[in-house]
């Protein structure tokens with residue numbers, strides 16, 4: 509019997525074949541290349557007549573193990589691992605688009621992805637049109653004869669808005685477009701966009717997949733023929749994940765489910781606490797009933813994730829004061845770490861945008877983003893509470 513295993517089991521038992529040493533836990537294969545038995549073996553490997561590793565820019569046992577786990581968790585056919593999340597996103601566009609193509613994207617996407625759309629892809633004559641999260645009914649009107657890809661993240665960064673994956677999947681199918689979803693905030697544990705019609709799912713493995721703020725990584729998974737294109741592009745352009753990072757990340761996946769369960773439990777408590785604080789205008793968390801897309805979040809996510817956003821009374825100054833009063837939580841650019849991290853986008857990551865442009869992506873001056881960690885919930889809330897007191 510070859511029953512499909514559960515998520516937690518795939519993350520633990522999907523393992524590279526043991527070496528002659530019968531190690532229990534997969535070792536690190538730090539090798540740039542691999543050897544062949546004879547001329548025929550070498551010929552066959554280069555002709556891809558076998559599955560042998562040739563060179564670690566193409567594949568390596570550690571990256572293969574990491575990718576195989578993500579493929580199983582996302583319900584994908586195939587995948588490829590990258591040095592960073594941005595390498596995964598850029599290589600997906602590089603492999604699947606050509607000059608003259610067009611993208612329809614949600615306006616709220618990760619900062620560097622937005623820079624790709626506005627600064628670099630236009631150099632290759634690839635343009636992007638945008639829809640806001642509350643304007644999904646406009647998506648079809650943005651589609652042009654040369655549109656190839658619909659692109660979105662959900663939940664979005666930093667405002668944790670939710671886009672309806674089922675709706676995006678239907679629109680992509682109807683117009684014969686590729687749906688590419690950045691699933692970084694949800695992880696494959698909470699949400700599998702392929703079920704709703706995504707063709708490619710990309711991740712920054714740097715965030716919750718590592719979960720401990722140690723290594724960078726990225727991965728793209730999806731349909732076999734598309735991943736083949738992404739693989740060929742990447743094996744020639746060189747954004748491969750290092751074996752060491754793949755080894756770390758594959759171990760991280762073994763604990764993804766238990767970690768993310770706890771992250772979500774803590775985040776919901778933080779969101780509920782903030783909802784009852786009089787210095788807070790509003791709180792957004794996908795699994796709070798007050799979230800505008802609560803029903804959609806419930807439909808497509810297992811739990812609400814670890815990111816909570818809220819707005820302080822008092823704009824930019826209040827945001828800066830809040831950060832200065834924080835004692836335990838970290839002021840840092842990462843997210844999805846064991847350590848709780850607070851950021852104030854208007855004075856940091858998004859300070860170069862005008863107030864109007866910030867509002868386009870739902871960033872008000874008093875918006876604070878919390879990546880809720882795994883410390884004891886009372887300690888997290890105590891720190892936030894003392895920082896929120898006037």
Ligand SMILES: *Cc1c(COP(=O)(O)O)cnc(C)c1O
Nearest residue numbers: 592593594618690692712714725
């Ligand atoms: C961090 C992040 C990325 C980029 O990932 P890197 O590993 O930093 O290159 C892409 N998308 C989202 C949603 C992210 O949070």
